[in-house]
Amino acid sequence: MKQYLNLFISFFKIGTFTLGGGYVMIPLIEKEIVGKRKWINDDEFTEMLTLAQSAPGAIAINTAVFVGYKIKGIKGMIATVLGTVIPSFTIILLIAVFFTEFENNETIERIFCGIRPAVVALIAVPVINILKDNNFEIHIIAVAAAAAIAVWLLGVSPVVVITVAGLCAILYNTFISKQC
Amino acid sequence: MLSILIQLFITFFKIGLFGFGGGYAMLSMIQYEVVEAHQWLTVKEFTDIVAISQSTPGPIAINSATYIGYTAAGGSVLGSIVATFAVCLPSVIIMLIVCKFFLAFRKNKYLSAALKGMMPAAVGLIAAAALMLMNSHNFVDYKSIIICIAAFVSAYFFKTGIIKIIVFAGVLGYFLF
Numbered sequence: 001m002k003q004y005l006n007l008f009i010s011f012f013k014i015g016t017f018t019l020g021g022g023y024v025m026i027p028l029i030e031k032e033i034v035g036k037r038k039w040i041n042d043d044e045f046t047e048m049l050t051l052a053q054s055a056p057g058a059i060a061i062n063t064a065v066f067v068g069y070k071i072k073g074i075k076g077m078i079a080t081v082l083g084t085v086i087p088s089f090t091i092i093l094l095i096a097v098f099f100t101e102f103e104n105n106e107t108i109e110r111i112f113c114g115i116r117p118a119v120v121a122l123i124a125v126p127v128i129n130i131l132k133d134n135n136f137e138i139h140i141i142a143v144a145a146a147a148a149i150a151v152w153l154l155g156v157s158p159v160v161v162i163t164v165a166g167l168c169a170i171l172y173n174t175f176i177s178k179q180c
Numbered sequence: 181m182l183s184i185l186i187q188l189f190i191t192f193f194k195i196g197l198f199g200f201g202g203g204y205a206m207l208s209m210i211q212y213e214v215v216e217a218h219q220w221l222t223v224k225e226f227t228d229i230v231a232i233s234q235s236t237p238g239p240i241a242i243n244s245a246t247y248i249g250y251t252a253a254g255g256s257v258l259g260s261i262v263a264t265f266a267v268c269l270p271s272v273i274i275m276l277i278v279c280k281f282f283l284a285f286r287k288n289k290y291l292s293a294a295l296k297g298m299m300p301a302a303v304g305l306i307a308a309a310a311l312m313l314m315n316s317h318n319f320v321d322y323k324s325i326i327i328c329i330a331a332f333v334s335a336y337f338f339k340t341g342i343i344k345i346i347v348f349a350g351v352l353g354y355f356l357f
Binding site: 015016017018025047051052053054055056057058059060061062065066069070077081084085087088089091092093095096097099100103107110111112113114115116117118119120121122123124125126127128129130131139140141142143144145146147148149150151152155157158159161162163164165166167168169170172173174 | 232279300306327357
């Protein structure tokens with residue numbers, strides 16, 4: 001029972017103190033589950049990270065499922081997932097209740113009028129950062145641009161874009177490049 | 181009520197299932213489903229939720245599921261629970277399968293090829309999310325453009341924290357608009 005509680009508390013902490021999503025969470029997750037609790041070692045952590053980033057869905061949830069299941073099976077997994085979800089769920093629910101009340105408030109509207117264009121910039125920054133990390137490689141830019149145009153201008157569903165990209169990569173690797 | 185809960189479940193399950201590339205890449209998917217397909221939110225409301233998600237803890241997918249679930253179900257906590265559960269469920273199922281067959285998956289050449297191809301597409305989806313939000317709802321006049329450029333410069337070149345930028349933009353908005 002104590003083990004389940006520890007799993008819950010650790011991931012509750014991770015869920016509470018990480019602002020800005022998955023990538024920001026990674027160092028904290030590492031400190032908590034590798035450094036402090038020693039539930040998994042460094043190599044396992046690196047492997048887990050690759051899986052959590054490759055699988056669909058939020059990275060924090062994927063990590064929670066992996067660690068919880070590895071330590072204590074299905075019940076452990078339930079403890080870690082609930083731990084991760086409950087903090088943001090509670091905070092956002094409170095905000096939703098408050099915000100739907102004050103949405104048409106003039107002051108709030110003015111504040112958000114300033115925030116909205118900043119949000120657009122904050123979404124654009126990781127795009128440039130990821131392209132830079134890949135040395136602005138032309139293939140990556142081409143595929144990214146095609147995907148962006150399909151969704152933005154042609155109204156193609158992102159689900160379709162992601163599926164087609166995956167299938168094309170499989171076909172390319174099977175029939176054209178034999179490297180893999 | 182039941183039909184909206186079922187729709188919320190299906191929509192957020194889909195978002196969780198195809199949400200490759202983390203939170204930002206999921207944004208365009210959430211926007212496509214929630215603003216364009218189902219019209220549960222306006223573009224402005226969606227942008228506000230992104231701002232709130234960025235300034236509160238937790239994954240953006242969970243935050244938006246909780247918020248949208250609440251508003252789409254007409255202010256019901258049940259909507260939040262259903263949407264949040266649905267967006268997590270694919271992660272749980274897929275990660276459990278991955279845990280069981282760890283090595284087989286890692287060495288599968290088709291899967292690693294597919295993931296390699298999805299990475300740049302996911303970057304494109306993030307770009308699409310930003311581009312779709314560059315509209316007259318979010319950009320009222322030249323002042324909005326200045327705020328956008330200033331936010332980009334401080335985040336990209338000076339690595340200013342997200343919350344600082346949002347708070348500062350909010351203060352500017354209060355005085356400028």
